[in-house]
Amino acid sequence: MGASTDGGHGHGGHGDAEPGDAAAGPTVISVSKVSPRVRTIAVVRPTEHDVTYLEATRKGLGVTLRHFMKNFFGRRRPAEALARGEVVTAKSFIPWNEIETIQYPEERTHYPERFRGLHRLMQRDDGTVRCVACMCCPTVCPANCITIIPAEIDEHGVEKAPALFEIDELRCVVCGLCVEACPCDAIRMDSGMHAKPVEERGHAIMTREMLLGVSGEAGKDPKSTATQGGEGPAWRE
Amino acid sequence: MKTLYTVLDHPATKWVFIVFALVMPLASLLTWAERRQSAMMQDRLGPNRAAPTFAPWLKLKGILHFVADAIKMISKEDFIPGNVHRGLFTLAPLLAIGPVLVAFAIIPFGPTIYPHALDGTLDPLALAQDPGGKDFLDSIRMQVASFDYGLIFYFAVLTLANYGGTLAGWASYNKWALLGGLRSSSQMMSYEVAMGLSLMGCFLLVGSLEPGYIVTAGASSKLSPSNPLNWLWLWQFPALILFTTASIAETKRAPFDIPEGEPEIIGYFVEYSGLRWGLFFLAEFIEIVFVAAVITTVFFGGWQVPFLDGDGFRFGGYMVETNGQLVSTGGFVLKVPHALVSALQVGAFGLKVILVCWFQLLVRWTLPRFRADQLMNLGWKLLLPLALAWTMVSALFKLAAMYFGWV
Ligand code: SF4
Ligand code: SF4
Numbered sequence: 001m002g003a004s005t006d007g008g009h010g011h012g013g014h015g016d017a018e019p020g021d022a023a024a025g026p027t028v029i030s031v032s033k034v035s036p037r038v039r040t041i042a043v044v045r046p047t048e049h050d051v052t053y054l055e056a057t058r059k060g061l062g063v064t065l066r067h068f069m070k071n072f073f074g075r076r077r078p079a080e081a082l083a084r085g086e087v088v089t090a091k092s093f094i095p096w097n098e099i100e101t102i103q104y105p106e107e108r109t110h111y112p113e114r115f116r117g118l119h120r121l122m123q124r125d126d127g128t129v130r131c132v133a134c135m136c137c138p139t140v141c142p143a144n145c146i147t148i149i150p151a152e153i154d155e156h157g158v159e160k161a162p163a164l165f166e167i168d169e170l171r172c173v174v175c176g177l178c179v180e181a182c183p184c185d186a187i188r189m190d191s192g193m194h195a196k197p198v199e200e201r202g203h204a205i206m207t208r209e210m211l212l213g214v215s216g217e218a219g220k221d222p223k224s225t226a227t228q229g230g231e232g233p234a235w236r237e
Numbered sequence: 238m239k240t241l242y243t244v245l246d247h248p249a250t251k252w253v254f255i256v257f258a259l260v261m262p263l264a265s266l267l268t269w270a271e272r273r274q275s276a277m278m279q280d281r282l283g284p285n286r287a288a289p290t291f292a293p294w295l296k297l298k299g300i301l302h303f304v305a306d307a308i309k310m311i312s313k314e315d316f317i318p319g320n321v322h323r324g325l326f327t328l329a330p331l332l333a334i335g336p337v338l339v340a341f342a343i344i345p346f347g348p349t350i351y352p353h354a355l356d357g358t359l360d361p362l363a364l365a366q367d368p369g370g371k372d373f374l375d376s377i378r379m380q381v382a383s384f385d386y387g388l389i390f391y392f393a394v395l396t397l398a399n400y401g402g403t404l405a406g407w408a409s410y411n412k413w414a415l416l417g418g419l420r421s422s423s424q425m426m427s428y429e430v431a432m433g434l435s436l437m438g439c440f441l442l443v444g445s446l447e448p449g450y451i452v453t454a455g456a457s458s459k460l461s462p463s464n465p466l467n468w469l470w471l472w473q474f475p476a477l478i479l480f481t482t483a484s485i486a487e488t489k490r491a492p493f494d495i496p497e498g499e500p501e502i503i504g505y506f507v508e509y510s511g512l513r514w515g516l517f518f519l520a521e522f523i524e525i526v527f528v529a530a531v532i533t534t535v536f537f538g539g540w541q542v543p544f545l546d547g548d549g550f551r552f553g554g555y556m557v558e559t560n561g562q563l564v565s566t567g568g569f570v571l572k573v574p575h576a577l578v579s580a581l582q583v584g585a586f587g588l589k590v591i592l593v594c595w596f597q598l599l600v601r602w603t604l605p606r607f608r609a610d611q612l613m614n615l616g617w618k619l620l621l622p623l624a625l626a627w628t629m630v631s632a633l634f635k636l637a638a639m640y641f642g643w644v
Pocket of ligand 1: 140172173174177
């Protein structure tokens with residue numbers, strides 16, 4: 001423990017309530033010649049502000065009081081502006097307050113265009129499911145939450161379709177890989193909706209019919225513009 | 238009619254009135270106000286949408302949250318762990334809430350009402366000269382009990398409330414709860430001393446421990462008691478700060494909430510659930526109301542409306558002594574009927590209490606929790622000596638004032 005001279009002076013002015021601030025070391029006033037380990041050091045007494053907490057209390061109350069007054073008497077900023085995170089510059093007779101809350105079900109933040117929401121299954125022109133049960137999405141899904149049992153069909157030049165297509169929305173990590181993996185634009189996450197709240201875990205499993213119905217709920221076109229399949233069963237001949 | 242006034246003036250009636258018309262509504266509303274106010278202080282909105290299922294539009298800014306809380310607490314399971322001391326476990330919440338309700342007996346929440354004078358304006362001079370006059374035959378004093386030892390009663394009764402926390406910790410058969418109970422009792426002990434001493438200067442100055450007298454007398458006999466300059470906040474400002482600090486510690490709320498320390502160090506009611514826990518919770522809020530009532534009564538003129546004397550708003554009056562009583566008279570008077578005066582004064586008391594409650598919530602949501610050692614240092618090394626010193630200063634001031642005839 002060498003007698004440290006640097007840092008000692010600044011320490012006295014700090015007025016920290018802890019006299020034994022180990023990092024800076026004490027200010028050494030004199031060192032005994034007989035035994036150098038015996039030293040006289042300056043004791044840092046806490047100032048009256050530290051002891052009474054009056055100054056800190058006054059400051060803190062000032063901050064919270066200002067916020068309270070602003071938010072209590074002020075006018076809430078328009079929800080659309082809050083949702084987009086915009087600064088409100090419009091003049092108002094009653095000053096705008098600083099409340100950041102967006103009251104969720106009625107008001108929503110602005111969702112980005114590529115927001116990944118609830119899955120939906122796309123339909124063909126005749127309303128059948130576009131999915132050809134190629135098993136790409138259950139393979140790529142990192143959460144293993146897609147279950148597909150394929151069935152054999154023979155229409156539109158397509159040979160397979162899912163007899164069962166289920167997504168467990170509780171296990172889904174909303175990564176969007178299933179959408180990227182799909183070779184025929186059969187699954188999308190552009191519904192803009194959140195997974196529904198459920199009371200039992202089992203209810204969070206979306207079946208094929210539910211996934212087909214999401215388009216209607218979200219008000220999106222269930223048809224894809226991408227062409228799929230050949231010219232009909234004849235192409236095999 | 239005679240019996241009606243006797244019934245109205247009965248302590249039990251008045252106690253029921255103050256508890257069910259003032260304390261309980263205020264304490265329950267505080268549970269909502271606290272959340273809303275803290276939200277406002279932190280740029281949030283707070284709970285604002287509790288509404289009955291049959292009337293979803295009835296949101297009222299979320300005031301009904303306290304009803305929802307009550308329903309939740311009543312319908313929750315009241316779990317009693319094994320090995321607890323059942324008797325004390327049951328007694329503890331009652332001990333926490335009971336004494337505070339009893340202590341409200343000493344709080345004057347309004348002026349003395351003279352039913353026969355209600356149709357006109359009260360004449361304070363006539364009242365002082367002839368207290369037995371026909372207008373003043375019956376009186377309803379808006380204070381449950383006016384003991385000479387008034388505030389001492391408060392200190393004594395509130396000490397009992399501390400048993401609530403300590404017993405809860407002890408009866409719970411849980412080490413953490415026990416430690417919480419010990420923290421609670423040590424904190425209460427440290428701060429009660431400073432709390433009692435900080436009011437000593439007020440007693441010296443006014444010359445009475447009776448809250449009703451403090452309100453009707455004020456600090457100086459030269460000014461009307463309704464003059465805000467005559468209220469003790471001006472004459473005893475250091476005492477106001479000391480008492481507010483100590484009494485916030487008594488309510489066991491942040492920054493003095495180490496007995497409970499909900500998030501990290503477990504508190505004394507960790508084993509409580511359902512309505513029993515609700516009682517502790519409610520007791521805390523009732524204590525806030527009570528502390529606010531005491532601060533209002535002692536330092537902010539209780540039910541006095543600024544410049545409103547018994548007969549109306551008076552500006553530039555002076556005090557005369559009539560029949561051994563000081564009465565404010567003269568000056569410019571704006572006559573106000575007795576009924577309106579009484580209503581204004583009761584309303585003023587309520588308003589002041591609400592404002593002091595608001596201030597306590599502001600403090601609670603501003604300051605972080607003290608460490609145990611900081612807490613003890615503040616109590617024993619700062620508040621106590623300062624309170625003692627202030628008592629001396631007040632005594633010297635009183636001596637000088639008596640000698641020179643200042644007050
Ligand atoms: S979004 Fe990701 S986790 Fe969810 S189903 Fe698709 S691949 Fe699986
Ligand atoms: S990747 Fe597309 S086509 Fe293949 S199984 Fe999944 S949804 Fe169906």
